[in-house]
Amino acid sequence: xxxxxxxxxxxxxHSSKNMKTGDxxxxxxxxxxxxxxxxxxxxxxxxxxxxxxxxxxxKKVAVPDYEYCKGCGVCFSVCPADAIRMELKEIYxxxxx
Amino acid sequence: MxxxxxxxxxxGRGGQGVVTAADILAVAGFKDGYYTxxxxxxxxxxxxxxxxxxxxxxxxxxxxxxxxxxPDYVVVMDPTVIGPVKVEAGLKAEGRLIANYPKxxxxxxxxxGWDFEVYTINATKMAMExxxxxxxxxxxxxxxxxxxxxxxxxxxxxxxxxxxxxKELAExxxxxxxxxxxxxxxxxxx
Amino acid sequence: xxxxxxxxxxxxYSVKLCRPNVIAAYPITPQTEIVENLASMYANGxxxxxxxxxxxxxxxxxxxxxxxxxxxxxxxxxxxxxxLILMSEVLINAAGMRLPIVLVNTNRALSxxxxxxxxxxxxxxxxxxxxxxxxxxxxQEAHDMVxxxxxxxxxxxxxxxxxxxxxxxxxxxxxxxIDLLDQETIDxxxxxxxxxxxxxxKNPLTFGSYAPxxxxxxxxxxxxxxMDRARKELENAYKEWAEITGRDWxxxxxxxxxxxxxxxxxxxxxxxxxxxxxVSELRTQGKKVGLLKIRTLRPFPIEEVRKALKNAxxxxxxxxxxxxxxxxxxxxxxxxxxFGLTPEFYSFAVGLGGRDIPREEIVKIIGNVYEGKVEQGxxxxxxxxxxxxxx
Ligand code: SF4
Ligand code: SF4
Numbered sequence: 001x002x003x004x005x006x007x008x009x010x011x012x013x014h015s016s017k018n019m020k021t022g023d024x025x026x027x028x029x030x031x032x033x034x035x036x037x038x039x040x041x042x043x044x045x046x047x048x049x050x051x052x053x054x055x056x057x058x059k060k061v062a063v064p065d066y067e068y069c070k071g072c073g074v075c076f077s078v079c080p081a082d083a084i085r086m087e088l089k090e091i092y093x094x095x096x097x
Numbered sequence: 098m099x100x101x102x103x104x105x106x107x108x109g110r111g112g113q114g115v116v117t118a119a120d121i122l123a124v125a126g127f128k129d130g131y132y133t134x135x136x137x138x139x140x141x142x143x144x145x146x147x148x149x150x151x152x153x154x155x156x157x158x159x160x161x162x163x164x165x166x167x168p169d170y171v172v173v174m175d176p177t178v179i180g181p182v183k184v185e186a187g188l189k190a191e192g193r194l195i196a197n198y199p200k201x202x203x204x205x206x207x208x209x210g211w212d213f214e215v216y217t218i219n220a221t222k223m224a225m226e227x228x229x230x231x232x233x234x235x236x237x238x239x240x241x242x243x244x245x246x247x248x249x250x251x252x253x254x255x256x257x258x259x260x261x262x263x264k265e266l267a268e269x270x271x272x273x274x275x276x277x278x279x280x281x282x283x284x285x286x287x
Numbered sequence: 288x289x290x291x292x293x294x295x296x297x298x299x300y301s302v303k304l305c306r307p308n309v310i311a312a313y314p315i316t317p318q319t320e321i322v323e324n325l326a327s328m329y330a331n332g333x334x335x336x337x338x339x340x341x342x343x344x345x346x347x348x349x350x351x352x353x354x355x356x357x358x359x360x361x362x363x364x365x366x367x368x369x370x371l372i373l374m375s376e377v378l379i380n381a382a383g384m385r386l387p388i389v390l391v392n393t394n395r396a397l398s399x400x401x402x403x404x405x406x407x408x409x410x411x412x413x414x415x416x417x418x419x420x421x422x423x424x425x426x427q428e429a430h431d432m433v434x435x436x437x438x439x440x441x442x443x444x445x446x447x448x449x450x451x452x453x454x455x456x457x458x459x460x461x462x463x464x465i466d467l468l469d470q471e472t473i474d475x476x477x478x479x480x481x482x483x484x485x486x487x488x489k490n491p492l493t494f495g496s497y498a499p500x501x502x503x504x505x506x507x508x509x510x511x512x513x514m515d516r517a518r519k520e521l522e523n524a525y526k527e528w529a530e531i532t533g534r535d536w537x538x539x540x541x542x543x544x545x546x547x548x549x550x551x552x553x554x555x556x557x558x559x560x561x562x563x564x565x566v567s568e569l570r571t572q573g574k575k576v577g578l579l580k581i582r583t584l585r586p587f588p589i590e591e592v593r594k595a596l597k598n599a600x601x602x603x604x605x606x607x608x609x610x611x612x613x614x615x616x617x618x619x620x621x622x623x624x625x626f627g628l629t630p631e632f633y634s635f636a637v638g639l640g641g642r643d644i645p646r647e648e649i650v651k652i653i654g655n656v657y658e659g660k661v662e663q664g665x666x667x668x669x670x671x672x673x674x675x676x677x678x
Contacts, residue, residue, distance in 0.1 A: 003673040009400035010678040136461040160560030
């Protein structure tokens with residue numbers, strides 16, 4: 001298949017959604033919904049806009065999008081409520097055979 | 098006069114110290130009297146992106162700065178890049194691939210259909226034990242030296258010691274490097 | 288002292304030894320770590336009588352240096368790409384004001400499309416700006432050329448800004464052994480800056496005043512004359528450097544195996560080493576090929592280039608930029624130097640926007656030109672098949 005060169009390097013919105021970056025990281029963020037105060041610090045500062053505060057069971061909480069989360073840990077660093085921890089992905093936990 | 102040129106390619110993901118691994122070996126190789134050159138692929142500098150880095154060792158000043166297409170050795174720091182990235186591309190027939198992989202080398206060879214020399218080590222587990230974090234670069238440089246003999250262990254240890262200004266961290270990494278080195282020597286039957 | 292260091296550091300360290308008075312910069316990849324290193328040296332009190340200013344933009348950085356230089360300070364900055372062209376309005380002024388600002392440009396492509404990777408499009412855009420410009424092949428050469436730049440820029444016979452071009456990433460991010468200079472060597476080579484004219488709060492001056500048509504042309508003649516004198520002064524500085532340090536990088540150009548060469552390949556910057564390597568390999572196979580490395584781009588070493596190419600049947604230029612609507616910029620320069628000679632001429636734009644230039648590509652291009660398999664004129668290097676579409 002030949003490369004398509006768009007006039008002006010123009011691209012349509014959301015085309016970066018095809019680039020699923022969720023498998024890039026070694027760790028992923030886990031939100032403790034009890035502790036989360038829905039302050040949105042993580043939402044504002046995630047470099048990939050992939051953790052957002054949503055309505056969930058009558059409560060507002062931050063939810064990471066693991067399809068795109070790169071595991072950078074920014075949300076973990078900025079959360080004022082200590083509501084985020086970074087977990088090692090399963091693949092890295094395997095034992096030697 | 099035949100000159101020596103050893104070319105190594107490292108694969109992993111941003112944030113795992115893929116660049117540092119090549120750099121550490123560039124310093125260790127320099128201590129051994131080689132001319133050395135290490136450099137990264139220049140992608141987006143974000144944690145988690147698949148990245149590569151390159152190392153050349155030679156007895157003559159190194160003038161070629163192109164990426165390494167026909168490596169003598171490939172070092173894979175992260176098991177998840179095997180497959181998505183063609184890590185074995187261009188590996189010389191007599192070359193070796195050294196991988197951080199939770200299973201044995203025969204499993205990896207079978208899975209990938211590889212017929213060249215492959216050595217595996219569970220560097221993530223080792224790194225977790227020693228450092229408490231899955232940063233595999235120091236383990237993998239130890240494994241590389243153990244599996245190839247191109248650099249002296251003493252030069253590597255000296256480099257590691259200088260690399261970490263934090264004494265405690267240096268100690269932990271020295272232990273990790275030695276363990277990975279010993280493990281590889283055993284695996285390679287040396 | 289020989290040490291394995293990153294390209295950034297080799298520059299920053301050399302700048303420090305040159306005892307700058309004012310450094311102003313704005314970060315841009317792949318330059319940032321040069322000024323980051325300088326900023327931390329400044330913070331650690333290692334820069335002596337120096338002010339480090341983090342500007343709000345490259346335009347600001349260059350403007351700060353114009354002021355500082357006019358006040359008699361030794362000034363330095365580093366930038367590239369969009370940063371360089373944002374500076375350009377100020378740098379062109381600095382040249383006219385005859386201010387010896389030294390900058391390192393870590394060559395990077397220009398937008399659009401956005402690219403943070405290496406080629407020479409950025410510095411080529413400033414070809415006519417009145418800056419002296421050189422290209423370096425290695426981090427050692429970059430490290431060595433910083434004091435040379437200050438010396439020639441601040442030479443009273445010259446008094447022009449000086450831009451050292453080094454390939455972004457290929458050099459800046461490379462980690463390799465460098466013979467780091469010592470303070471004594473630099474102090475012996477580079478006297479402190481003695482500005483021929485400078486302003487103070489008590490003695491205010493206007494730099495680059497208004498010049499209506501009755502006067503303007505003469506100022507431009509004077510600038511051209513300064514560039515002409517810079518040719519000699521720069522060559523002298525190269526020589527003196529070689530004597531003091533024992534590291535001889537050659538003059539404005541380095542010609543190798545050109546005397547009997549049928550084909551002379553021309554390269555600038557970090558690609559040169561590999562081209563040299565390929566050329567010497569072809570020599571051992573009995574092929575009559577030579578290399579011309581162009582170090583100085585401005586003032587353009589027209590005599591040296593012509594001399595090196597006088598016997599060549601074929602000239603092959605490796606371009607790292609394009610003058611759209613014409614051809615590669617280095618080829619244009621080389622052709623003008625060869626006026627009246629009648630070699631065949633070929634040029635290839637390679638490694639645009641940071642595309643890696645594998646050795647095989649260089650071997651193939653030289654081989655094809657040598658064997659007469661390509662048409663004369665300007666070509667692009669490896670390009671994938673594509674189709675143009677509207678999104
Ligand atoms: S780890 Fe990084 S990418 Fe993932 S949600 Fe948190 S801030 Fe976003
Ligand atoms: S920063 Fe912490 S507390 Fe605030 S929304 Fe995110 S997870 Fe909740």
